[in-house]
Amino acid sequence: MPRKLLKKYMPDPKTIKDNKYLKIFGSLLHASELWHFSRHSIAKAFAVGLFCAWVPVPFQMVLAAGGAILFRANLPMSIALVWITNPFTMPPMFYAAYKIGAVVMGVGEVPFEMELTLDWLIHGTLLIWQPFLLGCFIVGVVSSMLGYFGIQLFWRWRVMKSWRNRKHAKVSRKH
Numbered sequence: 001m002p003r004k005l006l007k008k009y010m011p012d013p014k015t016i017k018d019n020k021y022l023k024i025f026g027s028l029l030h031a032s033e034l035w036h037f038s039r040h041s042i043a044k045a046f047a048v049g050l051f052c053a054w055v056p057v058p059f060q061m062v063l064a065a066g067g068a069i070l071f072r073a074n075l076p077m078s079i080a081l082v083w084i085t086n087p088f089t090m091p092p093m094f095y096a097a098y099k100i101g102a103v104v105m106g107v108g109e110v111p112f113e114m115e116l117t118l119d120w121l122i123h124g125t126l127l128i129w130q131p132f133l134l135g136c137f138i139v140g141v142v143s144s145m146l147g148y149f150g151i152q153l154f155w156r157w158r159v160m161k162s163w164r165n166r167k168h169a170k171v172s173r174k175h
Helices: 002-009 013-017 022-030 039-053 060-071 075-084 090-105 118-174
Strands: none
Touching: 013 022, 013 075, 022 060, 039 060, 039 075, 039 118, 060 075, 090 118
């Protein structure tokens, strides 16, 4: 079942509860439903985690934890999914979000060269922030929905496959 596979790769609850950035949630982290590995809890975790992965802020894990608490989603999975955006994947993902936002807004792509300076961060982002944030929001919502419904379907498929395998095993033992 998917539950066994997911539990195998999830971090220890104590590690998450002891995270210095997540301590702001206090005793809310101890709610038992945040640690369940059910179809609904994991599907909600995919929705929360994938949406938060597209939020262009440095504290995505805290946002994902807050979303997991709010929606009663699996906390470890919500937090783990934000790592889809990491220093290696962030540039192409956020550039794609910018392009999508520019297309939706009907504005042409603004030519810009990124520099790792405070001046560029302040002035350069003024040129692209609207299409970039719109693109992040659109991709976040779409990936969130695909994640939620995809996990619902995948989980159901795995359970039905397991039932069929058990049924066939019983039939073959009788013969």
